[in-house]
Amino acid sequence: MSEWDRWVITTDDRVKHDAQFQFLKPVGGYITGDQARVFFMKSGLSVMVLGQIWALADMDMDGKMDKKEFSIAMFLIKKTLEGLPLPPTLPPGLRKDPQPAFITSGVTLSLSLVSDSGHNGLCSVSSNGQDSNPASTAYQDWIITSANRPRYRLLFNQHDRNKRGFLTGVEARSILSQYGLPNPILAHIWNLADLDKNGNLNCDEFCIAIFLIEKAISGSQLPNTLPSGLLPSNQPRAFGHTSPSVTAKQDNESKESKSYLSFEDKRRENFRQGQAELDRRKQELAEKMRLDEEIRLENERLEREKQQKLRMEKERQQAVEAEKQAELSRQLEAQREQRRRQAVEHRMKAARDAEKQRQIESERIRTDALLKERNHIQTLLEQAVAHRASLLESASSQQQRLLELDSRLTVAQTEVDSHKTSINEMRSKRDAYERDIRDMTEQVEAAKAELTHWQREKEQLSLRMAAGVDMNPVMEQYKTLQSMREARIKTIEQLRNKLNELDQNMTQQGHELATRRNKIDDSQDRVTRTMLDLVDLRHSVEQKMQAYKLKRKSTDLSISTSTTIGSTQKELYEAMFDFTARHPDELSFTTGTLIDVFVNAPTNVGPGWLYGQINDKVGLFPETYVRKKSMGKLIHLILLVFIK
Secondary structure, rough: OOOHOOOOOOOOEEEEEHHHHHHHEEOEEEEHHHHHHHHHHHHHOOHHHHHHHEEEEHHOOOEEEEEHHHHHHHHHHHHOOOOOOOOOOOOOHOOOOOOOOOOOOOOOOOOOHHHHHHHHHOOOOOOOOOOOOOOOOOOOOOOOOOOOHHHHHHHHHHOOOOOOOOHHHHHHHHHEEEEEHHHHHHHHHHHHHHOOOOOOHHHHHHHHHHHHHHHHHHOOOOOOOOOHHHOOOOOOOOEEEEEOHHHHHHHHHHHHHOOOOOOHHHHHHHHHHHHHHHHHHHHHHHHHHHHHHHHHHHHHHHHHHHHHHHHHHHHHHHHHHHHHHHHHHHHHHHHHHHHHHHHHHHHHHHHHHHHHHHHHHHHHHHHHHHHHHHHHHHHHHHHHHHHHHHHEEEEEEEHHHHHHHHHHHHHHHHHHHHHHHHHHHHHHHHHHHHHHHHHHHHHHHHHHHHHHHHHHHHHHHHHHHHHOOOOOHHHHHHHHHHHHHHHHHHHHOOOHHHHHHHHHHHHHHHEEEEEEHHHHHHHHHHHHHHHHHHHHHHEEEEEHHHHHHHHHHHHOOOOHHHHHHHOEEEEEEEOOOOOOOOOOOOOOOOOOOEEEEEEOOOOOOOOOEEEEEEEOEEEEEEEEHEEOOOOHHHHHHHHHHOOO
């Protein structure tokens, strides 16, 4: 037989459960699932466990609970809180109807019943109403049967945990208030049950109180005085303790009744009383035997429960010990893990500290290096500024020298032009002289031919004269020819003289031309040397500027635009017209300004535009406003002129 099969709901538990059920204000004898859930959640159990308890207690599965189902649920909650596991199915002992309950309906008494005012209310109930005979026929059958007395005593023993033999007023009121009767009725019951009026209830008085409560619940009228059948065996039949007037009245009635009794009546009365006393004693003996048996059974049950509790306590202690061991193991493992983590964190912290120290040291070294580099750069910058100033001064002097060379070149070009004009004039004169010489040469040749002819004529005439022939006409002719010959000879002499003069002039002019050619060669050499010096100077300036800009770039202080400009090949242009910039990226200049034009511009340049630099300013300008200033073409032109 399992532990679950021995689960039963006791009367005391049912009374408590019914009082709690009434506190929830059921409607039609049922409470809703929401009401039960809110009440059950106060136990502190999890929703899953409460769901299992609901599934076991709600036997008809209607989603609501009556008194029986509520009592089963409360019993299961109690067992769960005691650490017992829930059964898979509802035990049969919980399905059975419990012993008759002591309350049927009503509202739970307020806690004011256990206060001083409640106690005074219980003690202040008046008993001076209409007196009735305690032995009247209406209450003669009110006796505590042998079936109910053990139940009442068992309930008393369950609440008398200290085995004092009585319940205090507070304890008794807390029990009686669970039955849901009004306070006046409970106060009247207390007044009837508390026989010795000591504010406590012993076992017999507690049984009387429970009996009267059951009668009140069943709808019976409570008597004003306690019926004689409810008096315990050791209590006098007369209720002298109730009130003096009632006691006197009872004595008078007893005396009057005795005076009218005959001897036979007395004998029958004595026999009846003896029989009643015998029956009472038999009943008390049987009751005592049953009570002893119940006490024995109760003790056995309590012993079993005690053993069960000891076993469960032992198992619980073993489980707790095992849990403690497991918890200790977990704590040790957690401590080891904590120490391991602390060691790892310590190593990581040491590594971080070392890394941080290394970074600080490297940062310090880097800072020192940067400071040194900064000082060095500052020194270089100062040197560069001084060098730039010297370069600007040198460039200014070179520019002045360039202008001087340009002026000298212009003078030389003018001289070359004048020499060229003189040479052209001399060429014209030379051509005229050559034509005259050719004419004179032709005339001399003609005169020579004519002279030869006349010599032959002379020889013939000489022969004729020797032969004696008449020579007069011939002589005349001869004389004429002779005079002509002489005239021709003079003319030839004159022409020869002129030719000699012309040769002398040509020689002198040749010497002069050679002298002028030597001068032109000297000028050409000077111009060439000047241009070479200018080119060398320009290259030197560009190299120095490039080296200066490279130094600035190496120290992160260079300007990207200047570096780009300095490293770019340039050509020299001269402005022919004034130009004013119309946009920020354009370059303004005046006529005659020299402009350095970039061959490979660092920016996109549209057609018809150039990108150049004037001093430190750069920008775009129209190509038609400038002309390229080339020294090499001018020198080549001069050389061509001299070669011709």
